[in-house]
Amino acid sequence: xxxxxxxxxxxxxxxxxxxxxxxxxxxxxxxxxxxxxxxxxxxxxxxxxxxxxxxxxxxxxxxxxxxxxxxxxxxxxxxxxxxxxxxxxxxxxxxxxxxxxxxxxxxxxxxxxxxxxxxxxxxxxxxxxxxxxxxxxxxxxxxxxxxxxxxxxxxxxxxxxxxxxxxxxxxxxxxxxxxxxxxxxxxxxxxxxxxxxxxxxxxxxxxxxxxxxxxxxxxxxxxxxxxxxxxxxxxxxxxxxxxxxxxxxxxxxxxxxxxxxxxxx
Amino acid sequence: xxxxxxxxxxxxxxxxxxxxxxxxxxxxxxxxxxxxxxxxxxxxxxxxxxxxxxxxxxxxxxxxxxxxxxxxxxxxxxxxxxxxxxxxxxxxxxxxxxxxxxxxxxxxxxxxxxxxxxxxxxxxxxxxxxxxxxxxxxxxxxxxxxxxxxxxxxxxxxxxxxxxxxxxxxxxxxxxxxxxxxxxxxxxxxxxxxxxxxxxxxxxxxxxxxxxxxxxxxxxxxxxxxxxxxxxxxxxxxxxxxxxxxxxxxxxxxxxxxxxxxxxxxxxxxxxxxxxxxxxxxxxxxxxxxxxxxxxxxxxxxxxxxxx
Ligand SMILES: Nc1ncnc2c1ncn2[C@@H]1O[C@H](COP(=O)(O)OP(=O)(O)O)[C@@H](O)[C@H]1O
Ligand SMILES: [Mg+2]
Numbered sequence: 001x002x003x004x005x006x007x008x009x010x011x012x013x014x015x016x017x018x019x020x021x022x023x024x025x026x027x028x029x030x031x032x033x034x035x036x037x038x039x040x041x042x043x044x045x046x047x048x049x050x051x052x053x054x055x056x057x058x059x060x061x062x063x064x065x066x067x068x069x070x071x072x073x074x075x076x077x078x079x080x081x082x083x084x085x086x087x088x089x090x091x092x093x094x095x096x097x098x099x100x101x102x103x104x105x106x107x108x109x110x111x112x113x114x115x116x117x118x119x120x121x122x123x124x125x126x127x128x129x130x131x132x133x134x135x136x137x138x139x140x141x142x143x144x145x146x147x148x149x150x151x152x153x154x155x156x157x158x159x160x161x162x163x164x165x166x167x168x169x170x171x172x173x174x175x176x177x178x179x180x181x182x183x184x185x186x187x188x189x190x191x192x193x194x195x196x197x198x199x200x201x202x203x204x205x206x207x208x209x210x211x212x213x214x215x216x217x218x219x220x221x222x223x224x225x226x227x228x229x230x231x232x233x234x235x236x237x238x239x240x241x242x243x244x245x246x247x248x249x250x251x252x253x254x255x256x257x258x259x260x261x262x263x264x265x
Numbered sequence: 266x267x268x269x270x271x272x273x274x275x276x277x278x279x280x281x282x283x284x285x286x287x288x289x290x291x292x293x294x295x296x297x298x299x300x301x302x303x304x305x306x307x308x309x310x311x312x313x314x315x316x317x318x319x320x321x322x323x324x325x326x327x328x329x330x331x332x333x334x335x336x337x338x339x340x341x342x343x344x345x346x347x348x349x350x351x352x353x354x355x356x357x358x359x360x361x362x363x364x365x366x367x368x369x370x371x372x373x374x375x376x377x378x379x380x381x382x383x384x385x386x387x388x389x390x391x392x393x394x395x396x397x398x399x400x401x402x403x404x405x406x407x408x409x410x411x412x413x414x415x416x417x418x419x420x421x422x423x424x425x426x427x428x429x430x431x432x433x434x435x436x437x438x439x440x441x442x443x444x445x446x447x448x449x450x451x452x453x454x455x456x457x458x459x460x461x462x463x464x465x466x467x468x469x470x471x472x473x474x475x476x477x478x479x480x481x482x483x484x485x486x487x488x489x490x491x492x493x494x495x496x497x498x499x500x501x502x503x504x505x506x507x508x509x510x511x512x513x514x515x516x517x518x519x520x521x522x523x524x525x526x527x528x529x530x531x532x533x534x535x536x537x538x539x540x541x542x543x544x545x546x547x548x549x550x551x552x553x554x555x556x557x558x559x560x561x562x563x564x565x566x567x568x569x570x571x572x573x
Contacts, residue, residue: 053442074446075441075442076440076441076444076445076446076447077444079441079442079443079444079445080444082442084442086438090436091436091438091439092438092439092442093436093439094431094432094435094436094439094440095435095436096431096435097428097431097432097435101428101431101432102432102439104425104428105428105429105432105439105440105443105445106443108425108443108444109442109443109444110444111444113425113426113428113429113445114424114425114426115421115424115425115426116424116425117420117423117424118423118424161443162442
C-alpha cells in the first residue's frame with residue numbers, strides 16, 4: 001500500500017537553524033492498516049505526513065502508494081490517492097463557500113475539472129445521506145457557508161470530504177487536537193466508523209496515548225525524525241499507557257515523563 | 266433648463282460607470298474572488314484601448330476590435346500569471362513588472378502617446394446610424410455588454426473549474442488537497458480578469474474617440490473604489506448581487522464625480538476641482554472603505570466594553 005523508504009527531510013538547510021526533521025524514515029503499510037502515530041512535539045510526525053502528501057519534496061528516499069512512485073509528484077497530483085484532515089479546522093474547507101460546494105469539490109478529487117455546470121440533484125441526495133450519517137444536523141444546511149460551522153462540524157465535514165471519494169490512503173494529523181474533549185470524542189468515533197466502513201488504510205497522528213492504543217491495529221512512535229517503535233496485533237492491544245511512557249523515557253532520558261500533552265486524556 | 270442639464274451630466278456619468286464597470290468585473294475576479302492584488306490592470310486597460318483604437322483606425326469591425334483588445338488583455342494576464350506561478354515572483358511585483366513593460370508595448374502599438382479616432386466607425390457610431398439617439402448609444406451598448414458578461418461570469422462561477430477557482434482564492438490548501446492545481450486557477454483568473462479590463466479599455470477608446478498612453482493610470486484604485494462602493498450599497502447574497510453590485514458601484518462612483526465636477530464648475534471656489542483632482546478624492550474613498558469595517562469593529566468593541 002504505502003511504502004516509505006529511507007526518507008530524509010531537513011528545513012533551513014545550511015543555516016544555523018537547520019532542522020533535520022526526518023532522518024531515514026522507513027515504513028510499510030498493508031492494505032487496511034489503521035496506524036496511530038505518537039511522539040513528542042517536534043518528533044517529525046507532521047513532517048512525515050506532509051512528505052507523504054507532497055507538501056514538499058524530500059531530500060532523499062522514495063515514497064510509493066499502491067505501487068506508484070509518487071516521490072516527485074506535486075501535492076495536487078498525489079491528492080488523487082490521498083484524503084487528508086489537518087489539525088487546523090480552517091485548513092481543510094473553504095469557509096466562504098457552501099457546504100455543498102465544498103463537498104462537490106471533494107467528490108471531484110483527483111478528477112480533471114471541466115466547464116460542466118452545477119451540482120446534480122443526485123449528488124445533492126448523496127450529500128444529504130452522508131451528512132445525516134454524521135448526525136450533526138448538517139443535512140439540511142447544504143447552502144450554509146462552512147465558515148458558520150463550529151470547529152467540530154468543520155472537522156467532521158473535512159473528514160467526509162477526505163473520504164467521500166474513497167482514498168487509497170487517509171492521513172489524519174491531530175485532527176481532533178483543536179476541539180473540546182466531547183467534540184473530539186465524537187469526531188474520533190466518526191473517524192473510526194468511516195475507516196472501518198471503507199476499510200481505509202489510515203495514518204492517524206494523535207497526542208493522546210489512550211486513543212493511540214484504543215484505535216487502529218498498529219501503533220508507531222517517532223522520536224528525532226525516525227520511527228523508534230512499531231507494534232501491531234495482539235501486542236498493541238495489550239499495551240498500556242504506562243508502557244508507552246516507559247518507552248518515551250527510555251529514548252528521551254526522561255524528558256517526556258512530564259510532558260502534559262502526552263498524558264492528556 | 267438647469268435640471269435637465271444636470272440629468273444629462275448624471276446620465277453621461279452613468280454611461281462611463283457602466284463601461285468602466287466591465288473593468289470592475291475583471292478586478293473583482295482577481296482581487297476579490299482570487300484574492301490576488303493584480304496591478305497589471307493599469308497596463309491592460311490601456312492595452313485594450315490601444316489595440317481597439319488601432320484596429321478601428323485600420324477599418325476592422327469595431328466589435329472585432331474590442332474582442333482583439335480583450336484577447337490582448339488576456340495575454341497580459343497570462344504573462345503576470347507565468348511570472349508569478351512559474352518564476353515565483355511575488356504577486357504584487359509580477360503585476361507591476363507586466364504593467365511597466367506594457368507601457369512600452371502600448372506606445373509601440375499606437376506609435377504615439379495619443380491615438381485619435383476622429384470620424385472613424387465605432388460600435389457607437391454604428392448604432393447611431395441605426396437610429397438610436399446619440400446620447401443613449403453609450404449607455405445601451407454598455408448595458409448590453411454588462412448584462413451578457415454578468416451572466417457569463419455567473420455561469421462560469423458555477424462550473425467545476427469556476428468553483429475550484431473560487432476555492433483557490435478562499436483556501437488554496439484545500440484545493441491542493443482536493444487535487445486542484447492552484448497555479449492553473451490563479452493563471453486562469455488573471456487571464457479572464459485582464460481580458461475584461463482590456464475589453465473595458467477597448468470600449469472606452471471607441472466611446473471617447475481616442476486611446477491615450479495614460480488612460481489606465483489608477484485603474485486599480487478606481488476598480489477598488491467601485492467594488493467597495495458596490496459592497497456598501499448592495500447585498501452580497503448571491504454572485505448575481507455581487508457582480509451587479511460592482512457595476513452599480515462603478516456607476517455611483519462616476520455619478521459622484523460628475524456631480525462634484527458640475528458643482529465646482531458652477532461655484533466660485535477659489536480652487537476649481539478638475540478631473541485630475543479626482544484621483545486624490547478616489548484614493549480617499551478607497552482608504553475610507555478599507556478602514557471602515559475595522560473602525561466599525563473597534564468602535565463596537567469599545568462600546569461593548571464601556572457598556573459593561
Ligand atoms: N516548514 C518548516 N520550517 C522549518 N522547520 C520546520 C518546518 N516544519 C517543521 N519544522 C521543524 O521540524 C521538526 C519536526 O516538526 P513536526 O513534524 O511538525 O513535528 P511534530 O511531530 O510535532 O508534528 C520540528 O523541529 C519543527 O520545528
Ligand atoms: Mg504536528
